[in-house]
Amino acid sequence: MADDTTVAPGVARAREALKDVPHEPGAKKKDPILVADSVVRRFGGLTAVNVNHVEIPRGAITALIGPNGAGKTTFFNLLTGFDRPDEGKWEFNGKSLAGVPAHKVARQGMVRTFQLTKALSRLSVIDNMRLGATGQKGEKFWPSLIPGIWSGQEKEITERADELLVRFKLDAKREDFAGSLSGGQRKLLEMARALMVQPDMVMLDEPMAGVNPALTQSLLGHVKSLREDGMTVLFVEHDMDMVRDISDWVIVMGQGQVIAEGTPDTVMADPRVIDAYLGAHHDGTEHDPEAVAEEIAEEEAAADE
Numbered sequence: 001m002a003d004d005t006t007v008a009p010g011v012a013r014a015r016e017a018l019k020d021v022p023h024e025p026g027a028k029k030k031d032p033i034l035v036a037d038s039v040v041r042r043f044g045g046l047t048a049v050n051v052n053h054v055e056i057p058r059g060a061i062t063a064l065i066g067p068n069g070a071g072k073t074t075f076f077n078l079l080t081g082f083d084r085p086d087e088g089k090w091e092f093n094g095k096s097l098a099g100v101p102a103h104k105v106a107r108q109g110m111v112r113t114f115q116l117t118k119a120l121s122r123l124s125v126i127d128n129m130r131l132g133a134t135g136q137k138g139e140k141f142w143p144s145l146i147p148g149i150w151s152g153q154e155k156e157i158t159e160r161a162d163e164l165l166v167r168f169k170l171d172a173k174r175e176d177f178a179g180s181l182s183g184g185q186r187k188l189l190e191m192a193r194a195l196m197v198q199p200d201m202v203m204l205d206e207p208m209a210g211v212n213p214a215l216t217q218s219l220l221g222h223v224k225s226l227r228e229d230g231m232t233v234l235f236v237e238h239d240m241d242m243v244r245d246i247s248d249w250v251i252v253m254g255q256g257q258v259i260a261e262g263t264p265d266t267v268m269a270d271p272r273v274i275d276a277y278l279g280a281h282h283d284g285t286e287h288d289p290e291a292v293a294e295e296i297a298e299e300e301a302a303a304d305e
Contacts, residue, residue, distance in 0.1 A: 010227040014060035014248040023262030026053035033058040033232045039088030048074045050256045061233040063243045066253035072236045080112045081105040109200035117186040121179025128178050129161035132196030168192040184215030204235035
């Protein structure tokens with residue numbers, strides 16, 4: 001591991017905040033931005049999520065991983081208001097989000113993207129960006145009839161949107177329909193639009209899914225830049241190389257529960273994680289962590305095909 005003096009400030013801050021955190025499920029963090037307790041979601045006789053306690057560290061990039069069917073996306077949906085649990089509570093920045101609908105969760109500063117992008121295909125790229133801004137005065141009927149009320153704010157929103165399009169290298173596509181973008185460009189647009197909310201936390205559901213390899217490094221760079229801007233990132237991902245590259249902390253789910261937490265290298269060598277992915281440690285065989293990581297990546301790649 002490189003010395004903290006040679007790494008980006010955001011990386012150094014995250015390492016410092018997490019250095020004394022025990023590598024165990026439900027570990028307490030110094031300054032968690034999100035805390036969930038006893039969150040349960042059942043579908044008939046199937047318990048899809050049963051998370052006893054989890055804390056997401058502020059200002060760090062946390063990966064949420066696990067085999068298919070582990071409950072990752074369901075947990076994501078519960079936290080962001082796109083689904084409701086059968087029981088449990090969770091707080092964001094000290095405020096309860098239990099029962100809060102998705103649009104109000106976003107207004108409080110926790111926004112998400114989707115594995116299948118949700119761009120409005122028949123609107124232009126710049127209009128998709130403008131829609132991401134919150135608190136727009138022209139959204140109400142009577143004020144919308146008086147341009148003087150909202151025109152100044154719309155100019156500011158457009159300027160901010162254009163700055164983000166330049167940052168995400170989408171400025172050349174400004175007037176194009178969002179539906180004309182490639183899969184990777186839609187991922188970039190969705191991430192840029194999320195930043196129009198000026199969030200404290202960004203939640204990314206499989207940001208690399210369906211992305212052309214040529215855009216992968218660009219997306220990785222943008223995720224890292226969120227941490228440098230002081231934001232918190234929580235993402236679901238199957239690509240273990242990506243998890244190792246950008247994560248400060250990893251939370252592993254299996255059969256709806258949090259079964260392990262820790263740094264990427266620690267988690268990859270955890271017998272509970274090996275068991276969850278491969279069922280491999282019951283025979284008493286010693287496993288090389290690098291080989292296990294490769295097998296996990298191969299299994300997830302096969303599952304995505």
